[in-house]
Amino acid sequence: MVMRGRSVRTAQRRRTPAVAAGAPTSAVTGTAAGAWLVRGKDGRLTAYAPCEGGLLRWTETRPGGPDWSAPDFFPVADLTHLTIAQGADTYVHFVGRRERRQPDGRADVDIVHAIQYQTGRPVTEWRSLGNPHREPDKARRLGAPVAAVDTSGTVHVFVRNAGGGLMMRREGQGGGWEPWADLRGTDVQDGLLATATSSGGVEVFAPAGGVALHWVRPESGGAPQRSHDIRPAPLPGSVAAVETAPGRLTHYWTDPAGSGLVCHRPGGWPVPLGGAPGDGANAVLRALLDGYDCTVLAHRGADGGVLVGVCGTEAEAAGLWWTDTGMPCLGAPALARDAYGRVVLAVFDQDGTLCAARQAPGPGLMFGDWLRV
Numbered sequence: 001m002v003m004r005g006r007s008v009r010t011a012q013r014r015r016t017p018a019v020a021a022g023a024p025t026s027a028v029t030g031t032a033a034g035a036w037l038v039r040g041k042d043g044r045l046t047a048y049a050p051c052e053g054g055l056l057r058w059t060e061t062r063p064g065g066p067d068w069s070a071p072d073f074f075p076v077a078d079l080t081h082l083t084i085a086q087g088a089d090t091y092v093h094f095v096g097r098r099e100r101r102q103p104d105g106r107a108d109v110d111i112v113h114a115i116q117y118q119t120g121r122p123v124t125e126w127r128s129l130g131n132p133h134r135e136p137d138k139a140r141r142l143g144a145p146v147a148a149v150d151t152s153g154t155v156h157v158f159v160r161n162a163g164g165g166l167m168m169r170r171e172g173q174g175g176g177w178e179p180w181a182d183l184r185g186t187d188v189q190d191g192l193l194a195t196a197t198s199s200g201g202v203e204v205f206a207p208a209g210g211v212a213l214h215w216v217r218p219e220s221g222g223a224p225q226r227s228h229d230i231r232p233a234p235l236p237g238s239v240a241a242v243e244t245a246p247g248r249l250t251h252y253w254t255d256p257a258g259s260g261l262v263c264h265r266p267g268g269w270p271v272p273l274g275g276a277p278g279d280g281a282n283a284v285l286r287a288l289l290d291g292y293d294c295t296v297l298a299h300r301g302a303d304g305g306v307l308v309g310v311c312g313t314e315a316e317a318a319g320l321w322w323t324d325t326g327m328p329c330l331g332a333p334a335l336a337r338d339a340y341g342r343v344v345l346a347v348f349d350q351d352g353t354l355c356a357a358r359q360a361p362g363p364g365l366m367f368g369d370w371l372r373v
Contacts, residue, residue: 025052031331033083033146033237033281036345040119041090043339047092047346047354047373050082052135055094058354059120063339065358068373074123076112079128080144087149087196092177094123095147095157099140108134111145111157111169128233129157129169131336132180132256138162148194148202152220156196158204163205166206168223181223183209185213191236192350199247207236212253230264232257234239240282242295244314261297263316271317275300275309281332284315289365296365298333306333306347327355327370343367 037047049056054075061067061079083099094114099107111129116122121365133139143160150156156170166183186226187209192289194204198222206213211233215224234253244250244265252263252278261273283298289310297309297320306327309320329347336344342359349355359365 003289007144012209028056028330028348028354029284031281031334032346035084035086035334037334037344038084038086038092039090039336039338040092040336042119044119045336046092046119046269046370047334047343047356048084048092049354050079053077055082055123057123058191060338064342065338065344065356066262067357067373068371069120069355070339071354076114076126079112082208083144083146083147084276085147085149085155085194087153088151088153088198089153090119090150091149093147093149093155094126095145096126097144097159102256107140109139109142109143112161113155113157121342129177130180132167132169133162134160143188144190144192145256146192146194146204148196149199150196150202150203150220154220156183158183158194159190160190160192160206160224164188164208166204166213167353171238174347183215183224184361185215186227187212191234191238193241195241195249195253196245197247197249200335201247203241203249204251205239205241205251207234208237209233212239217307227266230270231264234262234278237281238277238279238299240284240297242284242286244286244295250314250316251293252284254282254299255294262297265314273309273320275307275320275322275353277307278302278304283336285335286341287337287365288341290363294365296335296343298335300329300332304328306345308345308365308367321364324364325357325367327357329355 030170044060047058056071057284076158079096087252112126114126141162145159168181173177174299189207204215212230214227216227217224235256238254242250260275264270278300280300293313301307305324309322311320333347346356354373360366360368
């Protein structure tokens with residue numbers, strides 16, 4: 001399979017304000033972890049970003065675009081981290097770490113959760129999931145949460161505890177939440193990844209010193225169990241995963257030693273992929289290109305610009321075809337397919353403006369002009 005590529009051009013289009021009327025004038029402060037560009041049940045894409053004092057949301061005005069709404073602002077105070085996960089039911093879940101300063105200078109830390117049930121609709125009230133630690137000093141050292149939603153719609157929240165182990169809290173029957181469960185582990189760092197599979201499984205991939213720790217729940221029910229450790233360890237926050245066969249995930253991450261990208265599947269050895277990624281997250285997506293089942297990768301390169309790579313699915317060892325888009329970005333890029341199955345690449349530029357490029361007609365993977373939203 002051959003990919004033909006070209007640099008994505010920048011179009012001078014109508015630019016809407018970075019913040020909707022009535023919202024704070026603060027701009028985007030970075031990119032959320034997880035799926036910050038998602039497609040809803042009605043086919044419209046939605047992008048999210050944290051900002052000072054809350055969350056910003058942009059929504060396509062119709063399936064397939066190209067127009068987007070001005071950003072909606074949802075206030076949520078004191079978040080230090082935000083991750084976004086979408087289930088098969090298309091509900092979008094927001095999980096954050098909240099750190100509230102008290103008058104005496106003490107910091108109260110807890111995990112909070114909210115849901116958007118339909119595209120363009122309001123976000124629910126943010127609900128506290130508490131903190132697995134009762135001791136104030138340990139509670140303050142709680143890490144950044146991640147989330148996965150299994151095929152039954154059950155939300156699983158994972159977070160590094162103060163001792164470097166992994167904790168899980170998940171929804172129980174009737175909408176309540178089970179108590180925190182200790183999945184153990186050693187030297188776990190922030191930058192976890194949690195992923196659900198179409199077969200009902202949930203997997204967690206965690207950087208931990210010189211290795212990656214891996215937890216697997218093959219089927220619905222029960223808690224994820226420790227699997228084999230994997231080397232080399234990922235750069236924290238760089239891991240991405242995509243289901244490349246039913247129930248089988250392929251993980252991609254950045255090697256902190258500087259050798260580029262690495263990929264791994266169960267039962268195999270890690271495969272070095274080269275490249276020059278920066279220090280952010282990788283985005284990954286499967287797409288049908290020229291009749292071939294392909295995997296598309298995107299990341300912020302070492303020079304700050306967005307790079308897009310394509311390979312045959314589960315054929316990374318044959319090499320990736322990389323394209324430099326020429327677009328510098330803030331934080332990590334995102335990938336999604338629109339209502340017509342076209343690949344959409346989204347970034348926030350260095351001014352915090354949402355920019356999107358859509359797959360153009362033609363062979364291989366070519367993108368049209370950047371639209372500044």
